[in-house]
Amino acid sequence: MAQFEKVSQYSVQHPKPTGLVLQYGTAGFRTHANQLDHIMFRMGLLAALRSKKTKSTIGVMVTASHNPEEDNGVKLIDPMGEMVTPAWEGHATRLANAEQESLVMTLKDIIEMEAVDLSQNASVFIGKDTRPSSETLSQAVLDGVSSLDSHAYDYGLLTTPQLHFMVCCKNTQFRYGTATVEGYYEKLSQAFIQLTKHAPNRTDDQKHLLVDGANGIGALKMREMEPFLQKELKISLHNDGSQGKLNFLCGADYVKVQQKPPEGIKMNAGERCCSFDGDADRIVYYFINSAGQFHLLDGDKIATLISTYLKELLTQAGLDLQVAVVQTAYANGSSTHYLVETMKLTVQCAKTGVKHLHHAAQEFDIGVYFEANGHGTILFSKAAEGRIQQLTVDPNINDEKKSAAVLLENLINLCNQTVGDAISDMLLIEAVLAIRGMTVQQWDAIYSDLPNRQLKVKVADRRVIETTDAERRAVRPAGLQDAIDELVKKYQKSRAFVRPSGTEDVVRVYAEADTKEAADTLAHEVSVAVYKFAGGVGEEPKPFL
Known part of the structure; x- marks a missing residue:
């Protein structure tokens, strides 16, 4: 078949290192850039097949998010802008790891298994981040798509959420928006401007926000978007990529893990600051108080701010829609x-990984999901959107209800419902703070985080750990969970859980308690239990000094 001859010819230009095995994880493939050329070519092939199978446009994003600059990665985006289905994750891993001589055979197997009609037209959207390796690696994706005589549209430099947005726009016949970067800026900025009209007389100081762009694509796109915001938000952009290195001593992951401000940003007491990650799908906020103490507002605080405001608007609009907050075991x-006892909101716990939270959030009228690391968004069911829209045009309702419905409609337009999006989330947070007339300190004071500690324990084989209850309880090895339960009883307001890493032979330990000392001690004691029960490697974990 001539088509497969073309695949063979192209694949020689993108050879697989013999014996290299990589796994398609939650965020696709991710490793050192020099190991990815063959992977990119093959994901171009797979995206073309997925497009033919679904008769829709598929996205391929070249990025490694918060990883160091020398890494890169790739992930596939399904028709509605969501992550690719688990069955196709399996196909991706098989295709990526097929040795050179069996590539075409593996490709044919996938075509047969999925009953792909090769005569069907295919359309693939491709985006990339600012890493030096992204240029050649995205070309490898293009080679993969064209070797199956399929059509690729190269958007060039994009944030990951922008590509998710474009794919959804294209496959909804542009009902979701226009599949261009300008279409993205226009939709979000218009919704933001409409929302901030409801804010009480904002001063220039209140409009001012410090943004750490992680020296990545988010900074570039924020500069492009600024004119669309019509000075309703005054952004002071730092770590914009002009000097520093991507994700190095900056970005959302650095700020969250290190619990301190990024390099390259000068903060005054009480100033609102936020950090994106390398591909702008995560965001965290922070400030320093007058005593110079650092305060982090992570995904939990963001989810709380947004969900409580949504509940307020639904009450004003007289709409009986269920707002649920989806968290992971890492949520403070x-x-x-606070969400359950004070706000009387539904809270559901899902397994770690954005795809698990996204699916859980789809079960509700309005699902707010955020991982503690700042990756998240809000999903509105079609029925909820319909009821909100009806209210905005109903001539028989009072002004208060109509006003609340209009605010809800603009909030829907401001959300990127396909995936967590730092720019969209930032505008949403800024709008809610403005409308409520809240300072970042007042937002932070809604509740106080319990002190917590995360650790890693090296083990011979992480698969000895099996969990249940959204990873909050260990069912194997025998005796480990009983040991954890006994340790937790020793401390006030405490809990702890362990889960295996998805990528390396380590077990992750999380502990929280009423004091920092108690959280640290509990984390250490649980680490020792993991070491003993789960086959620890090297020295036994030592207590904190």
Whole structure:
């Protein structure tokens, strides 16, 4: 078949290193850039097949998010802008790891298994981040698409959420928006401007926000978007890529893990600051108080701010829609307690990984999901959108209800419902703070985080750990969970859980308690239990000094 001859010819230009095995994880493939050329070519092939199978446009994003600059990665985007289905994750891993001589055979197997009609037209959207390796690696994706005589549209430099947005726009016949970067800026900025009209007389100081762009694509796109915001938000952009290195001593992951401001940003007391990650799908906020103490507002605080405001608007609009907050086991216990006990909101716990939260959020009228690391968004069911829209045009309702419905409609337009999006989330947070007349300190004071500690324990084989209850309890090895339960009983307001890493032979330990000392001690004691029960490697974990 001439088509497969073309695949063979192209694949010689993108040879697979013999014996290299990589796994398609939650965020696709991710490793050192020099190991990815063959992977990119093959994901171009797979995207073309997925497009033919679904008769829709598929996205391929070249990025490694918060990883160091020398890494890169790739992930596929399904028709509605969501992550690719688990069955096709399996196909991706098989295709990526097929040795050179069996590539065409593996490709044919996938075509047969999925009953792909090769005569069907295919359309693939491709985007890339600012890493030096992204240029050649995205070309490898293009080679893969064209070797199956399929059509590729190269958007060039994009944030990951922008590509998710474009794919969804294209496959909804542009009902979701226009599949261009300008279409993205226009939709979000118009919704933001409409929302901030409801804010009480904002001063220039209140409009001012410091943004750490992680020296990545988010900074570039923020500069492009600024004129669309019509000075309703005054952004002071730092780590914009002109000097520093991507994700190095800056970005959302650095700020969250290190619990301190990024390099390259000068903060005054009380100033609102936020950090994107390398591909702009995560965001965290922070400030320093007058005593110079650092305060982090992570995904839990963001979910709390947004969900409580949504509940307020639904009450004003007289709409009986269920707002649920989806968290992971890593969510701070104080946030869960506040949402359930004070706000009377539904809270559901999902397994770690954005795809698990996204699916759980789809089960509700309005699902707010955020991982503690700042990756998240809000999903509105079609029925909820319809009821909100009806209210905005109903001549028989009072002004208060109509006004609340209009605000809800603009919030829907401001959300990137396909995936977590730092720019969209930033505008949403800024709009809610403005409308409520809240400072970042008042937002932070909604509840106080319980002190917590995360650790890693090296083990011979991470697969000995099996969990249940959204990873909050260990069912194997025998005796480990009983040991954890006994340790937790020793401390006030405490909990702890362990889960295997998805990529390396380590077990992740999380502990929280009423004091920092108690959280640290509990984390250490649980680490020792993991070491003993789960086959620890090297020295036994030592206590904190």
